[in-house]
Amino acid sequence: xxxxxLNSHEYETWQVPAYNITSGNTRVLLSRTRLYPDPxxxxxxxxxxxxxxxxxxxxxxxxxxxxxxxxxxxLNHALTLRQPSPIVDFLWYPRASRHxxxxxxxxxxxxxxxxxxxxxxxxxxxxxxxIVDHRxxxxxxxxxxxxxxxxxxxxxxxxxxxxxDIHRPGEGERLLTRPSKKSKEGLKGIVSSLSCSAxxxxxxxxxxxxxxxxxxxxxxxxxxxxxxxxxxxxIWTYESGGVVQAMFNPTNExxxxxxxxxxxxxxxxxLRNASVPVCRFEPxxxxxxxxxxxxxxxxxxxxxxxxxxxxxxxxxxxxxxxxWMSRGDQEGNIAIYDLHANQQFADTxxxxxxxxxxxxxxxxxxxxxxxxxxFKAHSDAIGSATFHPLKPVxxxxxxxxxxxxxxxxxxxxxxxxxxxxxxxGAQHWQRPRGVIVRPRARPQPTVCDASIKLWDFGFExxxx
Numbered sequence: 001x002x003x004x005x006l007n008s009h010e011y012e013t014w015q016v017p018a019y020n021i022t023s024g025n026t027r028v029l030l031s032r033t034r035l036y037p038d039p040x041x042x043x044x045x046x047x048x049x050x051x052x053x054x055x056x057x058x059x060x061x062x063x064x065x066x067x068x069x070x071x072x073x074x075l076n077h078a079l080t081l082r083q084p085s086p087i088v089d090f091l092w093y094p095r096a097s098r099h100x101x102x103x104x105x106x107x108x109x110x111x112x113x114x115x116x117x118x119x120x121x122x123x124x125x126x127x128x129x130x131i132v133d134h135r136x137x138x139x140x141x142x143x144x145x146x147x148x149x150x151x152x153x154x155x156x157x158x159x160x161x162x163x164x165d166i167h168r169p170g171e172g173e174r175l176l177t178r179p180s181k182k183s184k185e186g187l188k189g190i191v192s193s194l195s196c197s198a199x200x201x202x203x204x205x206x207x208x209x210x211x212x213x214x215x216x217x218x219x220x221x222x223x224x225x226x227x228x229x230x231x232x233x234x235i236w237t238y239e240s241g242g243v244v245q246a247m248f249n250p251t252n253e254x255x256x257x258x259x260x261x262x263x264x265x266x267x268x269x270x271l272r273n274a275s276v277p278v279c280r281f282e283p284x285x286x287x288x289x290x291x292x293x294x295x296x297x298x299x300x301x302x303x304x305x306x307x308x309x310x311x312x313x314x315x316x317x318x319x320x321x322x323x324w325m326s327r328g329d330q331e332g333n334i335a336i337y338d339l340h341a342n343q344q345f346a347d348t349x350x351x352x353x354x355x356x357x358x359x360x361x362x363x364x365x366x367x368x369x370x371x372x373x374x375f376k377a378h379s380d381a382i383g384s385a386t387f388h389p390l391k392p393v394x395x396x397x398x399x400x401x402x403x404x405x406x407x408x409x410x411x412x413x414x415x416x417x418x419x420x421x422x423x424x425g426a427q428h429w430q431r432p433r434g435v436i437v438r439p440r441a442r443p444q445p446t447v448c449d450a451s452i453k454l455w456d457f458g459f460e461x462x463x464x
Contacts, residue, residue, distance in 0.1 A: 016321035017392040019457045021336050026375050029393065029454040032075040045399020045450035048315060048384045052092050052120075075452055081123035085111040091144040096120060107153065111140045115155055115164070127169035131155060131162050142192050142208075147223060148200035156191025156205060163226070175226045177205065177219070186228060187219050193246040197253040202229060204256055206243030211236035217243055218258060220271070232256065232269055234276035238366070239263055244313050249339065251322030257281075259316055264329050266316055266337075279367040281337045283329060284374055312381055312400055319387040326394060328382025332449065334396060335371035379449035392458030401445035 046068075068080050088109040095103045104120040114130035131139040141155035141162065153164040155172075159181070164172035178186030189209030196203040202220050211217045211233070218232035241261030249255035256269045266281040316327035318339065325337040377385075378398035385396040 017319070017388070017390065017458065019319065019324055019392045021324060021338075021373055021457055024373055026373070027456045029456045030075045031454070032452045043401075043445055043447040043450070045380075045447045046383065046397035046452060047313070047399070049386060049395055049397045049452065050090070050092055050384075051386055051388055051395065052096050052098075053094055053389055075454065079121075079123065081118065083108070083110045083113075085113060085140075087111075088140045088142055089144050091146065094146050094150045107144050109140045109142070109144060109155070112138050113140060114138055115141065115144075115153075117166075117169075127166075129153065129155070129162075129164045129169060129172060131157065131172075142190050143194045143205075145194035145196060145203065147196060147203075154194050154203065156194050158190050159188065161191055161194070161205065161221075161226075175221070177207075177228075184214055187217065188215060189217070189242065193243050193258075195247045195256075196223070197248050198250060199253050201253070204232070204246045204248065206246040206258060208242030208261070210240055210242055218246060218256075220274075230271065230274055232258075232271070232274045234269075234274075235260075235267060238280075239265075239267075245315050247316070247318060249322045250318060250320055255322075255339070257316070257318070257325070259314070259327070261313070262310060266325065266327060268339075277366055279369050281325065281327075281335075281369050281371070283333065283335050284370050310381065310400075312383070314382065315384040315386075317384070317386045320389055324387070326385040326387060328377065328385045328396060328398075330381040330400070332376060332378035332380055332382060332398060333374055334377045334382060334385050334394075334455075336373040337369060338372045341369050377453060377455070378451060380447065392456070394455040394457060395452070396455065397452050399447050399450040402448060403443050403445055 068077065088111055090106055090108045092106045093103055096105060098104050098120070101121065105117055105126055106120060108116045108118050110116065114128040116125055117127040117129070118124070119126055131141065133139050139157050141157045143154075143156035145154040145156075146152070146166075147154070151166055153166050153172075155162040155164070159177055161175040161177060162172045163175060176186075177191060178188055187205060187207050187209075189207035191205050192208045193206040194203060200223060202222050204218060204220050206218045209215075209217050213236060216231045216233040216235070218235075219228050220230040220232065221227065222229050235258075239260040241263060244259045244261050246256065246258040249257070254271045256271055256274075257266055258269075259266050264283055267277045268279050268281070269277050310330045312330065314328055314330065316325055318325045323339050325339055326334060327337075328334050377396055380398045381400040382396055382398050383400075385394055387394055
Protein backbone atom coordinates (compact mmCIF):
# COMPACT_ATOMS: atom_id res chain seq x y z
CA UNK A 1 0.00 0.00 0.00
CA UNK A 2 1.36 3.37 -1.03
CA UNK A 3 1.71 6.05 1.58
CA UNK A 4 1.48 9.76 1.03
CA UNK A 5 3.95 11.89 2.93
CA LEU A 6 2.79 15.38 3.84
CA ASN A 7 5.34 18.07 4.53
CA SER A 8 4.47 20.51 7.23
CA HIS A 9 5.56 23.50 5.14
CA GLU A 10 3.00 22.68 2.43
CA TYR A 11 0.11 23.55 4.72
CA GLU A 12 0.79 26.72 6.61
CA THR A 13 -1.53 27.92 9.35
CA TRP A 14 -2.68 31.53 9.18
CA GLN A 15 -1.68 33.55 12.21
CA VAL A 16 -2.86 36.94 13.36
CA PRO A 17 -0.23 39.62 12.65
CA ALA A 18 1.63 40.73 15.77
CA TYR A 19 1.30 44.49 16.25
CA ASN A 20 3.87 46.36 18.34
CA ILE A 21 1.58 49.26 19.22
CA THR A 22 2.11 49.59 22.96
CA SER A 23 5.74 50.64 22.41
CA GLY A 24 4.55 54.01 21.13
CA ASN A 25 6.86 53.99 18.09
CA THR A 26 5.75 54.62 14.52
CA ARG A 27 7.71 54.18 11.30
CA VAL A 28 6.74 55.11 7.76
CA LEU A 29 7.49 52.30 5.35
CA LEU A 30 6.51 54.16 2.18
CA SER A 31 4.97 57.49 1.33
CA ARG A 32 3.49 58.76 -1.89
CA THR A 33 2.86 62.50 -1.85
CA ARG A 34 1.96 62.89 -5.52
CA LEU A 35 -0.97 60.90 -6.79
CA TYR A 36 -1.65 59.79 -10.32
CA PRO A 37 -2.48 63.01 -12.27
CA ASP A 38 -6.00 63.53 -13.56
CA PRO A 39 -6.34 66.11 -16.37
CA UNK A 40 -10.00 66.74 -15.51
CA UNK A 41 -9.42 67.15 -11.77
CA UNK A 42 -6.27 69.05 -10.93
CA UNK A 43 -6.53 68.80 -7.15
CA UNK A 44 -7.16 65.07 -6.90
CA UNK A 45 -7.00 63.06 -3.68
CA UNK A 46 -7.89 59.63 -2.37
CA UNK A 47 -11.05 59.25 -0.34
CA UNK A 48 -10.66 55.62 0.71
CA UNK A 49 -8.32 52.65 0.23
CA UNK A 50 -9.05 48.94 0.73
CA UNK A 51 -6.65 46.03 0.87
CA UNK A 52 -7.19 42.97 -1.23
CA UNK A 53 -7.69 40.01 1.08
CA UNK A 54 -5.00 37.60 -0.12
CA UNK A 55 -2.40 39.82 -1.83
CA UNK A 56 -0.43 42.98 -1.11
CA UNK A 57 -2.60 45.05 -3.44
CA UNK A 58 -4.83 47.92 -2.46
CA UNK A 59 -7.45 49.72 -4.49
CA UNK A 60 -7.98 53.42 -3.95
CA UNK A 61 -11.11 55.45 -4.65
CA UNK A 62 -10.21 58.94 -5.80
CA UNK A 63 -12.19 62.15 -5.51
CA UNK A 64 -12.47 62.10 -9.30
CA UNK A 65 -14.19 59.39 -11.32
CA UNK A 66 -11.42 56.78 -11.24
CA UNK A 67 -10.01 53.77 -9.38
CA UNK A 68 -6.27 53.32 -8.91
CA UNK A 69 -4.60 50.03 -8.02
CA UNK A 70 -1.34 50.17 -6.08
CA UNK A 71 0.48 46.90 -5.64
CA UNK A 72 3.00 44.81 -3.71
CA UNK A 73 3.51 47.14 -0.74
CA UNK A 74 5.34 49.58 -3.02
CA LEU A 75 2.60 52.13 -3.71
CA ASN A 76 3.58 51.97 -7.37
CA HIS A 77 0.87 52.84 -9.83
CA ALA A 78 -0.44 49.67 -11.49
CA LEU A 79 -3.76 50.50 -13.13
CA THR A 80 -6.27 53.33 -13.46
CA LEU A 81 -9.93 52.56 -14.18
CA ARG A 82 -11.91 55.63 -15.18
CA GLN A 83 -15.68 55.60 -14.72
CA PRO A 84 -18.41 57.64 -16.48
CA SER A 85 -19.73 59.13 -13.23
CA PRO A 86 -18.57 59.75 -9.64
CA ILE A 87 -17.82 56.64 -7.60
CA VAL A 88 -20.06 56.05 -4.60
CA ASP A 89 -18.56 52.88 -3.10
CA PHE A 90 -16.50 49.81 -4.00
CA LEU A 91 -15.63 46.43 -2.48
CA TRP A 92 -13.17 43.66 -3.32
CA TYR A 93 -14.44 40.14 -3.84
CA PRO A 94 -13.65 38.28 -0.57
CA ARG A 95 -11.67 35.52 -2.28
CA ALA A 96 -9.92 37.77 -4.79
CA SER A 97 -6.35 36.79 -5.67
CA ARG A 98 -4.14 37.88 -8.54
CA HIS A 99 -2.98 34.25 -8.78
CA UNK A 100 -6.56 33.20 -9.57
CA UNK A 101 -7.86 35.29 -12.50
CA UNK A 102 -11.43 34.06 -12.04
CA UNK A 103 -11.65 35.56 -8.54
CA UNK A 104 -9.60 38.70 -9.14
CA UNK A 105 -12.44 41.24 -9.33
CA UNK A 106 -14.28 43.87 -7.30
CA UNK A 107 -17.70 45.50 -7.08
CA UNK A 108 -18.13 49.17 -8.00
CA UNK A 109 -21.06 51.48 -7.34
CA UNK A 110 -21.08 54.36 -9.85
CA UNK A 111 -23.67 57.10 -9.88
CA UNK A 112 -26.57 56.58 -12.34
CA UNK A 113 -25.12 53.22 -13.44
CA UNK A 114 -25.85 49.60 -12.60
CA UNK A 115 -23.69 47.94 -9.97
CA UNK A 116 -20.60 46.67 -11.78
CA UNK A 117 -18.40 43.63 -11.34
CA UNK A 118 -15.03 44.74 -12.74
CA UNK A 119 -11.97 42.68 -13.52
CA UNK A 120 -8.97 43.57 -11.36
CA UNK A 121 -6.42 43.11 -14.13
CA UNK A 122 -7.79 45.20 -16.99
CA UNK A 123 -11.02 46.71 -15.62
CA UNK A 124 -13.33 45.05 -18.10
CA UNK A 125 -16.97 44.62 -17.15
CA UNK A 126 -17.76 41.06 -16.10
CA UNK A 127 -21.36 41.47 -14.95
CA UNK A 128 -23.86 44.16 -13.97
CA UNK A 129 -26.58 44.19 -11.33
CA UNK A 130 -29.15 46.93 -11.98
CA ILE A 131 -31.16 48.68 -9.27
CA VAL A 132 -34.03 50.59 -10.84
CA ASP A 133 -36.42 52.96 -9.06
CA HIS A 134 -40.07 53.72 -9.86
CA ARG A 135 -38.99 56.25 -12.51
CA UNK A 136 -36.81 53.68 -14.28
CA UNK A 137 -33.57 55.34 -13.23
CA UNK A 138 -30.49 53.42 -12.15
CA UNK A 139 -29.67 53.77 -8.45
CA UNK A 140 -26.11 53.61 -7.17
CA UNK A 141 -26.04 51.99 -3.70
CA UNK A 142 -24.21 53.80 -0.91
CA UNK A 143 -23.04 50.58 0.79
CA UNK A 144 -21.93 47.14 -0.38
CA UNK A 145 -21.54 43.82 1.44
CA UNK A 146 -20.78 40.20 0.60
CA UNK A 147 -22.15 37.38 2.72
CA UNK A 148 -19.61 34.94 4.28
CA UNK A 149 -20.03 32.42 1.46
CA UNK A 150 -19.43 35.19 -1.14
CA UNK A 151 -22.42 34.20 -3.26
CA UNK A 152 -24.78 37.03 -2.22
CA UNK A 153 -24.28 40.76 -2.67
CA UNK A 154 -26.12 43.26 -0.47
CA UNK A 155 -26.57 46.83 -1.76
CA UNK A 156 -27.99 49.53 0.51
CA UNK A 157 -29.81 52.61 -0.77
CA UNK A 158 -32.89 54.71 0.07
CA UNK A 159 -35.17 52.76 2.46
CA UNK A 160 -34.17 49.39 0.99
CA UNK A 161 -31.46 46.77 0.52
CA UNK A 162 -31.14 44.96 -2.81
CA UNK A 163 -29.87 41.36 -2.61
CA UNK A 164 -28.22 39.84 -5.71
CA ASP A 165 -27.01 36.36 -6.54
CA ILE A 166 -23.44 37.07 -7.61
CA HIS A 167 -23.52 34.16 -10.08
CA ARG A 168 -26.71 35.38 -11.81
CA PRO A 169 -26.42 38.94 -13.15
CA GLY A 170 -29.66 40.87 -13.47
CA GLU A 171 -32.36 42.03 -11.11
CA GLY A 172 -32.21 41.11 -7.45
CA GLU A 173 -34.55 40.76 -4.50
CA ARG A 174 -35.52 43.97 -2.73
CA LEU A 175 -35.65 44.07 1.06
CA LEU A 176 -37.49 47.11 2.41
CA THR A 177 -36.07 48.52 5.63
CA ARG A 178 -39.45 50.00 6.64
CA PRO A 179 -43.03 49.05 5.66
CA SER A 180 -43.99 52.38 4.03
CA LYS A 181 -42.79 55.96 3.74
CA LYS A 182 -45.24 57.14 6.40
CA SER A 183 -44.38 54.35 8.81
CA LYS A 184 -42.29 55.14 11.89
CA GLU A 185 -41.05 51.55 12.17
CA GLY A 186 -37.86 50.18 10.70
CA LEU A 187 -34.89 52.10 9.28
CA LYS A 188 -35.53 55.40 7.55
CA GLY A 189 -33.22 56.97 4.99
CA ILE A 190 -30.23 55.96 2.90
CA VAL A 191 -28.56 52.75 4.05
CA SER A 192 -25.00 54.05 4.32
CA SER A 193 -23.26 51.06 5.91
CA LEU A 194 -23.57 47.28 5.99
CA SER A 195 -21.62 44.76 8.06
CA CYS A 196 -21.97 41.01 8.58
CA SER A 197 -21.37 39.22 11.88
CA ALA A 198 -18.50 36.82 12.44
CA UNK A 199 -20.68 33.72 12.03
CA UNK A 200 -22.71 35.20 9.20
CA UNK A 201 -26.09 34.68 10.86
CA UNK A 202 -27.14 38.34 10.75
CA UNK A 203 -25.95 41.66 9.38
CA UNK A 204 -26.14 45.24 10.61
CA UNK A 205 -27.40 48.21 8.60
CA UNK A 206 -27.02 51.91 9.39
CA UNK A 207 -28.64 54.93 7.75
CA UNK A 208 -27.70 58.57 7.23
CA UNK A 209 -30.85 59.68 9.03
CA UNK A 210 -30.30 60.94 12.55
CA UNK A 211 -31.59 58.82 15.41
CA UNK A 212 -34.60 60.06 17.38
CA UNK A 213 -36.46 59.02 20.53
CA UNK A 214 -38.91 56.99 18.42
CA UNK A 215 -36.60 55.61 15.73
CA UNK A 216 -33.02 54.31 15.72
CA UNK A 217 -30.67 54.44 12.75
CA UNK A 218 -28.96 51.03 13.26
CA UNK A 219 -30.70 47.66 13.06
CA UNK A 220 -29.86 43.97 12.74
CA UNK A 221 -31.36 41.71 10.05
CA UNK A 222 -31.47 37.94 9.75
CA UNK A 223 -29.47 36.66 6.79
CA UNK A 224 -31.78 33.72 6.14
CA UNK A 225 -35.10 35.57 5.73
CA UNK A 226 -34.13 39.26 5.80
CA UNK A 227 -36.34 40.09 8.78
CA UNK A 228 -35.31 42.77 11.26
CA UNK A 229 -34.48 41.09 14.56
CA UNK A 230 -33.06 43.90 16.67
CA UNK A 231 -32.82 47.66 16.87
CA UNK A 232 -29.58 49.17 18.19
CA UNK A 233 -30.40 52.25 20.23
CA UNK A 234 -29.33 54.61 22.98
CA ILE A 235 -27.43 56.95 20.68
CA TRP A 236 -29.91 59.73 19.91
CA THR A 237 -29.03 61.56 23.14
CA TYR A 238 -25.36 61.80 22.10
CA GLU A 239 -25.04 61.93 18.30
CA SER A 240 -26.96 64.17 15.90
CA GLY A 241 -25.53 62.84 12.62
CA GLY A 242 -26.15 59.79 10.51
CA VAL A 243 -24.15 56.57 10.46
CA VAL A 244 -20.93 56.71 8.45
CA GLN A 245 -19.76 53.17 9.16
CA ALA A 246 -20.90 50.16 11.18
CA MET A 247 -18.61 47.19 11.71
CA PHE A 248 -18.63 43.95 13.69
CA ASN A 249 -15.65 42.71 15.63
CA PRO A 250 -14.05 39.95 13.49
CA THR A 251 -13.68 37.65 16.51
CA ASN A 252 -16.82 38.49 18.51
CA GLU A 253 -20.27 38.48 16.94
CA UNK A 254 -21.75 40.39 19.91
CA UNK A 255 -19.53 43.46 19.48
CA UNK A 256 -20.74 46.16 17.09
CA UNK A 257 -18.98 49.47 16.46
CA UNK A 258 -20.30 52.52 14.63
CA UNK A 259 -19.03 55.96 13.62
CA UNK A 260 -21.28 58.92 12.94
CA UNK A 261 -21.06 61.95 10.71
CA UNK A 262 -19.47 65.09 12.16
CA UNK A 263 -18.17 63.18 15.17
CA UNK A 264 -14.67 61.93 16.09
CA UNK A 265 -16.02 59.17 18.35
CA UNK A 266 -16.61 55.48 17.66
CA UNK A 267 -19.37 53.87 19.72
CA UNK A 268 -19.51 50.24 20.86
CA UNK A 269 -22.48 48.00 21.71
CA UNK A 270 -22.87 44.59 23.24
CA LEU A 271 -25.76 43.14 21.22
CA ARG A 272 -26.97 41.10 24.20
CA ASN A 273 -28.09 44.48 25.52
CA ALA A 274 -28.40 46.72 22.47
CA SER A 275 -30.49 49.42 24.10
CA VAL A 276 -27.43 51.38 25.26
CA PRO A 277 -23.80 51.61 24.09
CA VAL A 278 -21.23 50.21 26.49
CA CYS A 279 -18.56 52.80 25.71
CA ARG A 280 -17.21 55.24 23.17
CA PHE A 281 -13.69 55.58 21.76
CA GLU A 282 -12.57 59.18 21.69
CA PRO A 283 -9.25 60.88 20.81
CA UNK A 284 -7.31 62.59 23.56
CA UNK A 285 -7.25 66.07 22.04
CA UNK A 286 -10.97 66.64 21.47
CA UNK A 287 -12.88 69.72 22.56
CA UNK A 288 -16.53 70.23 21.68
CA UNK A 289 -17.50 73.33 19.71
CA UNK A 290 -18.67 76.15 21.97
CA UNK A 291 -17.59 74.28 25.11
CA UNK A 292 -14.71 74.85 27.44
CA UNK A 293 -12.24 72.04 28.14
CA UNK A 294 -13.65 71.74 31.66
CA UNK A 295 -17.20 71.11 30.48
CA UNK A 296 -18.68 67.75 29.64
CA UNK A 297 -18.55 68.36 25.88
CA UNK A 298 -22.30 68.13 25.45
CA UNK A 299 -25.08 70.50 24.56
CA UNK A 300 -26.81 71.67 27.73
CA UNK A 301 -30.26 71.18 26.28
CA UNK A 302 -30.09 67.72 24.75
CA UNK A 303 -26.64 66.32 25.74
CA UNK A 304 -25.80 65.93 22.04
CA UNK A 305 -22.06 65.95 21.38
CA UNK A 306 -20.99 68.87 19.15
CA UNK A 307 -17.61 68.88 17.41
CA UNK A 308 -16.02 70.83 14.61
CA UNK A 309 -18.16 70.30 11.50
CA UNK A 310 -17.09 68.04 8.65
CA UNK A 311 -19.40 66.06 6.38
CA UNK A 312 -16.53 64.02 4.95
CA UNK A 313 -16.76 60.31 5.63
CA UNK A 314 -13.93 59.21 7.93
CA UNK A 315 -13.73 55.42 8.17
CA UNK A 316 -12.23 53.22 10.87
CA UNK A 317 -10.89 49.69 10.68
CA UNK A 318 -10.40 46.69 12.98
CA UNK A 319 -7.57 44.23 12.43
CA UNK A 320 -8.27 40.53 11.96
CA UNK A 321 -7.38 39.63 15.52
CA UNK A 322 -10.18 41.84 16.85
CA UNK A 323 -8.04 43.81 19.29
CA TRP A 324 -6.79 46.98 17.57
CA MET A 325 -8.90 49.66 15.93
CA SER A 326 -7.56 52.55 13.86
CA ARG A 327 -9.22 55.80 12.85
CA GLY A 328 -8.06 59.12 11.46
CA ASP A 329 -9.53 62.57 11.92
CA GLN A 330 -9.89 65.79 9.96
CA GLU A 331 -6.69 67.22 11.47
CA GLY A 332 -4.46 64.45 10.06
CA ASN A 333 -4.03 62.40 13.26
CA ILE A 334 -4.33 58.61 13.54
CA ALA A 335 -5.54 57.03 16.78
CA ILE A 336 -5.05 53.34 17.69
CA TYR A 337 -7.48 51.92 20.27
CA ASP A 338 -7.33 48.72 22.31
CA LEU A 339 -10.72 47.01 21.93
CA HIS A 340 -10.03 44.69 24.86
CA ALA A 341 -10.38 47.71 27.13
CA ASN A 342 -14.14 47.78 26.65
CA GLN A 343 -14.54 44.16 27.80
CA GLN A 344 -14.83 45.19 31.44
CA PHE A 345 -17.50 47.76 30.59
CA ALA A 346 -19.49 45.21 28.62
CA ASP A 347 -19.29 42.66 31.43
CA THR A 348 -20.44 45.27 33.96
CA UNK A 349 -23.42 46.16 31.78
CA UNK A 350 -24.39 42.52 31.32
CA UNK A 351 -24.20 41.84 35.05
CA UNK A 352 -26.76 44.56 35.73
CA UNK A 353 -29.12 43.47 32.96
CA UNK A 354 -32.39 41.96 34.05
CA UNK A 355 -33.63 40.89 30.61
CA UNK A 356 -33.16 41.16 26.87
CA UNK A 357 -33.58 44.71 25.60
CA UNK A 358 -33.14 46.37 28.99
CA UNK A 359 -30.18 48.38 30.15
CA UNK A 360 -28.96 51.37 32.07
CA UNK A 361 -29.72 53.96 29.38
CA UNK A 362 -29.87 57.41 30.93
CA UNK A 363 -28.68 56.22 34.35
CA UNK A 364 -25.11 57.45 33.96
CA UNK A 365 -22.44 58.69 31.59
CA UNK A 366 -21.02 56.43 28.91
CA UNK A 367 -17.50 55.17 29.56
CA UNK A 368 -14.83 56.87 27.44
CA UNK A 369 -11.79 54.96 26.13
CA UNK A 370 -8.84 56.95 24.84
CA UNK A 371 -6.31 55.66 22.29
CA UNK A 372 -3.23 53.67 23.22
CA UNK A 373 -1.28 55.54 20.58
CA UNK A 374 -2.00 58.74 18.66
CA PHE A 375 0.35 60.40 16.18
CA LYS A 376 0.43 63.01 13.43
CA ALA A 377 0.28 61.21 10.09
CA HIS A 378 -0.87 63.75 7.48
CA SER A 379 -1.53 67.46 7.07
CA ASP A 380 -5.13 67.03 5.98
CA ALA A 381 -8.21 64.95 6.77
CA ILE A 382 -7.66 61.17 6.76
CA GLY A 383 -10.39 59.37 4.85
CA SER A 384 -9.37 55.88 5.96
CA ALA A 385 -6.68 54.05 7.92
CA THR A 386 -6.80 50.34 7.04
CA PHE A 387 -4.94 47.39 8.53
CA HIS A 388 -3.30 44.87 6.23
CA PRO A 389 -5.03 41.46 6.57
CA LEU A 390 -1.77 39.45 6.72
CA LYS A 391 0.96 41.84 7.89
CA PRO A 392 1.35 44.38 10.71
CA VAL A 393 1.03 47.30 8.29
CA UNK A 394 -1.39 50.24 8.26
CA UNK A 395 -2.40 52.10 5.09
CA UNK A 396 -3.65 55.69 5.37
CA UNK A 397 -4.91 58.16 2.76
CA UNK A 398 -5.53 61.88 3.20
CA UNK A 399 -7.13 64.78 1.41
CA UNK A 400 -10.18 67.04 1.48
CA UNK A 401 -11.61 69.95 -0.45
CA UNK A 402 -10.69 73.47 0.67
CA UNK A 403 -12.34 76.54 -0.83
CA UNK A 404 -10.43 79.80 -0.57
CA UNK A 405 -13.13 82.28 -1.43
CA UNK A 406 -11.01 85.27 -0.44
CA UNK A 407 -8.59 84.76 -3.29
CA UNK A 408 -11.39 84.54 -5.83
CA UNK A 409 -12.92 87.81 -4.66
CA UNK A 410 -9.54 89.55 -4.52
CA UNK A 411 -8.86 88.52 -8.12
CA UNK A 412 -12.26 89.84 -9.14
CA UNK A 413 -11.70 93.17 -7.41
CA UNK A 414 -8.32 93.58 -9.08
CA UNK A 415 -9.87 92.87 -12.47
CA UNK A 416 -12.66 95.39 -11.87
CA UNK A 417 -10.20 98.03 -10.75
CA UNK A 418 -8.08 97.53 -13.86
CA UNK A 419 -11.15 97.86 -16.11
CA UNK A 420 -12.36 100.90 -14.26
CA UNK A 421 -8.98 102.58 -14.57
CA UNK A 422 -9.33 102.59 -18.33
CA UNK A 423 -12.56 104.53 -18.18
CA UNK A 424 -12.69 108.27 -18.46
CA GLY A 425 -13.04 109.83 -15.04
CA ALA A 426 -12.43 106.55 -13.26
CA GLN A 427 -10.99 108.44 -10.30
CA HIS A 428 -14.47 109.71 -9.48
CA TRP A 429 -16.19 106.31 -9.92
CA GLN A 430 -17.51 104.54 -6.84
CA ARG A 431 -19.24 101.20 -6.49
CA PRO A 432 -22.97 101.65 -5.66
CA ARG A 433 -23.86 100.81 -2.13
CA GLY A 434 -25.84 97.62 -1.50
CA VAL A 435 -24.52 95.93 -4.66
CA ILE A 436 -23.09 92.48 -4.06
CA VAL A 437 -20.37 91.51 -6.53
CA ARG A 438 -19.96 87.81 -7.15
CA PRO A 439 -17.29 86.08 -9.21
CA ARG A 440 -18.44 84.68 -12.52
CA ALA A 441 -16.35 81.53 -12.21
CA ARG A 442 -17.12 78.99 -9.53
CA PRO A 443 -14.28 78.76 -6.99
CA GLN A 444 -12.27 75.58 -7.45
CA PRO A 445 -11.31 73.47 -4.42
CA THR A 446 -7.73 72.89 -3.41
CA VAL A 447 -6.08 70.10 -1.41
CA CYS A 448 -3.57 70.64 1.39
CA ASP A 449 -2.15 67.11 1.57
CA ALA A 450 -3.14 64.40 -0.92
CA SER A 451 -0.85 61.56 0.14
CA ILE A 452 -0.82 57.82 0.77
CA LYS A 453 1.38 56.29 3.49
CA LEU A 454 2.26 52.85 4.81
CA TRP A 455 3.00 52.53 8.53
CA ASP A 456 4.96 49.68 10.08
CA PHE A 457 3.73 48.35 13.44
CA GLY A 458 5.72 45.12 13.47
CA PHE A 459 9.23 46.36 14.20
CA GLU A 460 10.79 45.84 17.60
CA UNK A 461 11.26 48.67 20.04
CA UNK A 462 14.93 49.80 19.83
CA UNK A 463 15.03 50.70 23.52
CA UNK A 464 14.26 47.16 24.63
